[in-house]
Amino acid sequence: MERYYARGEDIEGHEDLGVDGVLADSITSEVEARRAVARMLQDGEWDTSEDYVVLHATILSGESPDEAVEAGYVRLVLDQDEPDCRRDQEHEWIAGGPRSHGGSVWYRDRCGRCGTVRVTDAWAQDPETGDEGLRAVYYERDDARDDADE
Ligand SMILES: [Zn+2]
Numbered sequence: 001m002e003r004y005y006a007r008g009e010d011i012e013g014h015e016d017l018g019v020d021g022v023l024a025d026s027i028t029s030e031v032e033a034r035r036a037v038a039r040m041l042q043d044g045e046w047d048t049s050e051d052y053v054v055l056h057a058t059i060l061s062g063e064s065p066d067e068a069v070e071a072g073y074v075r076l077v078l079d080q081d082e083p084d085c086r087r088d089q090e091h092e093w094i095a096g097g098p099r100s101h102g103g104s105v106w107y108r109d110r111c112g113r114c115g116t117v118r119v120t121d122a123w124a125q126d127p128e129t130g131d132e133g134l135r136a137v138y139y140e141r142d143d144a145r146d147d148a149d150e
Contacts, residue, residue, distance in 0.1 A: 001063065002028075002061055002062065002063060003022060003023070003025075003061065003062070003063070003064075003068075004022075004023045004027050004028075004030070004032075004033040004059060004060070004061050004071070005022050005023060005059070005060040005061070005062075005065060005068050006023055006033070006036075006037045006040070006057050006058070006059055006060075007057065007058045007060065008037075008041075008055075008056050008057030008058055008074075009056075010041055010044065010055040010056050010057060011037065011040045011041060011044070011057050022065070023036055023037070024036065030059065030061070030071050030072050033059045033061070033071070033072065034059060034072055034074050037057045037059060037074045038074050038076055040057070041055040041057060041074065041076045042076060042078070046078055048078050048079065048080050048081050049080070049081050050080065051080055051138055052077060052078060052079050052080050052124065052136040052137065052138050053077070053078045054075065054076070054077050054078075054126045054127060054128065054134065054136075055075065055076045055077075055078065056073070056074070056075055056076075056128065056129075057073075057074045058070060058072075058073055058074075059071050059072040059073065059074065075126065075134075077124070077134050077135065077136050079136060079137035079138070080136075080137060080138040080139055082118075082139065083116055083139050083141070085111060085113050085114045085116070086113055086114045089113055089114075091111040091113065091114065091116065091118075092111055092112040092113050093109040093110070093111060093112075093118060094109060094110050094111070094112050095107070095109050096108040096109050096110060096117075097109075097120075098122075103123060103132075104121070104122070104123035104132075105122045105123055106119055106120060106121045106122060106123065107119070107120040107122075115141070116139055116140070116141055117139065117140040117141075118137065118138075118139055119137065119138050119139065119140060120135070120136075120137050121134075121135070121136050121137070121138070122135050124136035
């Protein structure tokens, strides 16, 4: 019977998966495997207070771990946590963008209350692999106003 396996340092509790990283018996398709692995990635303790985080895992399938071949790849982007606004207020986002530069597109929404800028980057980079084209959200505090977004 073909089974699915997962490998990747970003998987929460990946040590507990054992050497073979075998996924549950109930997982019988690549789609299910991707979903399960994405959930495992998401369940980790990730620090998204300062920036977005990109997580990775490889899915393999085969009759046995020795014969397993790569069947897919899961990459998950966790957006940065939204920082607090002033005095328990809700941010009041004023839409900015889209802006483009080269092949990249991003949106910079500024909070009318606290000045925080919410950047939605539609061409973010994976710091590990260098791949571009991810969608990620992160925030900039408006300490020094930069002219670029006026
Ligand atoms: Zn705000």
